Amino acid sequence: MRLLFVQYAGDYREAAQRLAAGGSETYYAQRYSVDTVAEMRETTEEVTVLCCMTKEPYNEVLHNGVRAIGAGFDKDIQVNKLIKLIEEQKPTHLIMRTPIREVFRWAINNKIPTIATFAESVSRRGLRSKLRNFLLTNLLNNKQIEWVGAYGVNSAILFQKIGVKPDKIIPWDFIATDTPDSFSPKKLPDCGKSWELFYIGSMIEAKGVGDALEALARLKVKNFPVRLKIAGRDEKDYFLNKAKQLKIEDYVDFLGLVPNSSVLPLMREADIVLVPSRHEYPEGFPLAITHALCARTPIIASDHPMFLDNLKNGVSAMIFSSANPIALSDCIEKLLSNPELYWSLSVESYEAWKQLQIPVKWADMIKHWLNNSPGNKQWLFEHSLSSGRYNMNSAREK
Known part of the structure; x- marks a missing residue:
């Protein structure tokens, strides 16, 4: 298995090196996110994190065994270059942390098993947003995109409102380190x-x-x-x-x-x-x-x-x-x-x-998907938006 994460920003190389050197987290659950990706090395041939927005292009294997790629984009994503970087990694499994339609389309055309774990919601304001949402929804509902993770119940409900099938939407959260x-x-x-x-x-x-x-x-x-x-x-x-x-x-x-x-x-x-x-x-x-x-x-x-x-x-x-x-x-x-x-x-x-508080943590969703057994598939379905686990009127878990 060759697992590839694609994210818009959040330089994995910089974060992993800083934390390994004893530096501080610059945002909540940063160490959790870095360590979760590194743990995937135990069950895969290669784990790669491709970050679009980096100060410079780079491609190197880090101390924790994760390959980090910086696309070196500044303001705008160069889609053709991004697709080329993805193709060079020959991924067998893809995790999208950002809604780049061209990458989803590439995954569908190449029959790459894919999930999304979005940390942001989508805007429904204006005709341009509605068109973007329509195009994105058509891709996310494709059977090749197996699950659509959304950060929090409200965000998950919003993805349903724009047309994503609720039985493939899973609300997730980061691990709670403070109470x-x-x-x-x-x-x-x-x-x-x-x-x-x-x-x-x-x-x-x-x-x-x-x-x-x-x-x-x-x-x-x-x-x-x-x-x-x-x-x-x-x-x-x-x-x-x-x-x-x-x-x-x-x-x-x-x-x-x-x-x-x-x-x-x-x-x-x-x-x-x-x-x-x-x-x-x-x-x-x-x-x-x-x-x-x-x-x-x-x-x-x-x-x-x-x-x-x-x-x-x-x-x-x-x-x-x-x-x-x-x-x-x-x-x-x-x-x-x-x-x-x-x-x-x-x-x-x-x-x-x-x-x-919601039951599915970011790492849980990914690990259950990668394990791909009937039991893990059932676990994911039981935590989907259509499972009845969530109160859809108040957007809170029952």
């Missing part, structure tokens, strides 16, 4: 100098970073005492410059990339965690929400479709209209002015976290 058991509920602290807001994630407008800055600027005009910490890579200082334009740079701390081990402490120290994603961003289910629930720090989130079945306004989070900085600032002010509401959100975080 809310380590922390007690939080009371709204006295203001002191200022309350602290916290954001972590991609530094792009679609994630609502600009909306958070504009909300902060509005609060500063009202002399409402808040600061904002932002963790993430700010390419070309785009948001730093925006903060300067809004005259709030003295109230924003740009932390850059932070080790995964620092995320939970940073969230626990914060008074509010912001998850302001706009609807156009194809969220699966952001780890920021899972981390915040573990830290028992109240969440203010947008009304992104991927959040609404798991976060209830005024119960487990405060919800505002996405892309609306005024609504966001009003939510912040309301929550930080209401100790009873603050306490109740923190208390409810444990129950909200429990309801997010």
